[in-house]
Amino acid sequence: MNKTIRGKLQLAYLAGIIDGEGCLGISKNTTKKQRQKNPKYQSEVCIINTDTRLMNWLKENFGGLVNERKIYGPNDKISYRWRIKESQHQIILKAIIPHLVIKTEQAKLIIKFLTNKTQNNLDGREVSQKEIIRREYYYQEIKKLNTRGNTRRD
Numbered sequence: 001m002n003k004t005i006r007g008k009l010q011l012a013y014l015a016g017i018i019d020g021e022g023c024l025g026i027s028k029n030t031t032k033k034q035r036q037k038n039p040k041y042q043s044e045v046c047i048i049n050t051d052t053r054l055m056n057w058l059k060e061n062f063g064g065l066v067n068e069r070k071i072y073g074p075n076d077k078i079s080y081r082w083r084i085k086e087s088q089h090q091i092i093l094k095a096i097i098p099h100l101v102i103k104t105e106q107a108k109l110i111i112k113f114l115t116n117k118t119q120n121n122l123d124g125r126e127v128s129q130k131e132i133i134r135r136e137y138y139y140q141e142i143k144k145l146n147t148r149g150n151t152r153r154d
Helices: 003-021 052-062 086-099 104-115 129-145
Strands: 022-029 040-049 065-068 080-083
Touching: 003 022, 003 040, 003 052, 003 086, 022 104, 022 129, 040 052, 040 086, 040 104, 040 129, 052 065, 052 080, 086 104, 104 129
Parallel strands: none
Antiparallel strands: 022 040, 040 080, 065 080
16 A cells, blocks of 8 residues: 555544543643643544544554553443643644644634734743633633534534
């Protein structure tokens, strides 16, 4: 099989897994230390599953990290979380958008969030109030898209 077709098939498969088992979101870190300056907003692309074969396939084909998740109850199975660095989110999301069915809007929103992310506060620097408002907007919008329950969007 030629490499381009194989790559397209892998991207389509990744999109299907993200649609079904994945999370596309924006997190807001507001720990006490972080709140002293400003909240940290970060995009998230991850997949949670109980099958190590899938986790290994994701890591082999797209890089990233696989972590075992904590078991909370006696009937819980061990599950794993695959995730990639935020610096890779735009690349992956732009490549899989044509194949997404359910989470297209979340992917587009994350791409906009990252494209417009003008300042980074990883080192604790304060960002402008305007930037915080903009990040909060994206955080709230993706939260709406990811709300569970009866939210049909036919």
